[in-house]
Amino acid sequence: MPELDTGRLDRDGVQDRSAGRLARAIGILRERGPLEPFRLVRRHGLAASAGFVTRNVRHLVADRLARNWDRDHGVDTAGSIQLAGLNVVGTNRDQGNECLCTSPRTFDFIMRSLAADLGDRTFIDIGAGKSRTLLLASRYPFAKIVGVEFAHELVEIAKRNITAFHDPGQKCRDIEVVEADAAAYKFPPTPLVVYFYNPFSKRVFDIVISNLVASLRENGRACHVVYGSSSHAAIDWAKPAILASNAFEQLPTPPMPGFLDAVRRIDYAVFRYRPDGGEDRPAA
Template sequence: MAMTGRQDRQGVYDRSSGRLGRALAVLRERGPMEPFRLVRQHGLRESARFVGRNVRHMIADRLARRWDRAHGVDTAGSIQLAMLDVVGPNRDKGNECVCTSPKSFGFIMKNLPRDLSDATFIDIGSGKSRTLLLASHYPFKAIVGVEFARELVAIARRNIAAYRSPSQMCRTLFVVEGDAAAYAFPDTPLVVYFYNPFSKDVFDTVLDNLVASLRETPRRCFVVYGSSSHQAIDWARPAIRASGMFEELAVPRMPGFFDAVRRIDYAVFRFDPASRSA
């Protein structure tokens, strides 16, 4: 499979870097009239959208790398799975690893209760650990990442060891190396976070496992599903509703933050056994 991009400093394949360089290379190869040919082929409106998407991606990538430098970690990039060592049978059903932006995550967290001290935060498909590090600024009991790419697990563990911030409220962070479809949820109250990590059939399996765990050991649980591509929210939201376990909460629309490659569509669901038994 042809790939465009470059390896990042940890040796994993990153498609987010070098967009401007690749554009200049195309101009050198095809000549200065190439942009005009593309505009004639695709139309002015679609061409403007294409340029806008790439400019926004470059801005978000630059801000992500600035955040990494400020914290001494490596979480940025659009990491492709094809060249990684993956645990389990679901490599082809996973999506590229893209980190959640700090502003997007903070906006989502405003829709959850302030008292989270008894809850375990679980990021399903945790990649390089950006979301885990962001979650550590909230008073969770523990923070867990579930990741099936061994290289990303290694990077995440180095990030967790290196990351220090005076505003951290939880320092119990760790990453489980394994397929999310086989993950056993802990028996604590939960906040389960998905940022479009994989295809619908894998998600259905993970959701079934979560529902079974909540039925066996009823406890408070929030599910957050976010997606900025693949229209995944269009099938994830109905699947969570159809489980019959969760109540969907009314949440405000996500703004278009500069540190996010795209605006995130998201939904928040709650299971509270106390309210069900009342």
């Protein structure tokens, strides 16, 4: 059953699938009549129809909570932003996925799996979008925070958000957004936490991981990789791809709860760099 996903342009002129979702649903009922839900049940079955309603209600709730978070912090990070029509760097536009921000509760849950001492770490969000994850990371004592984003419009929004963000619990204010294709990005020679929220296809991901491993082996240092995705297909290829580099071991992590502020429940995995190779280490 199709989602209510036509979207509309947000205040920055980027297509947002989340914007106006409820209004579109009401518009469909007005156009097709109050019996349309019963026709959908007859056409798709009760289970599929219930799943459709549940997904959209959850999306509406999470989107509202995301926009409340934005309002409270003076920023604009919410929405499901489409890449169509955006100006991007490099040749990998068709390999990118929609920009969907990580929820605060999801991010805080993932952070519990990382080392307690982050003071020397650079946090890097590959596919930073409108900067939500960068701002969430700034509430932790990282040495520096970097977002890598290939869409010019999203880079500009992210920069404005970083300047406008207000949170009394912010611990890191050294935040930078790099406008670049992730496949061409050069990792800094500092200890790292590298974060992916299903930003692009496996083809680009393999290049980025290869570049990261080459950087770590050239300049040995601590590194954790976090991969999160609401798509089972993505997490199922991302984990083997990271382990296939023979440079990381997967750490045991608890399953992700279904937080209300997340549009979908995220599957995630955390990996630690091992200079001696991670191929013989048991995965979680």
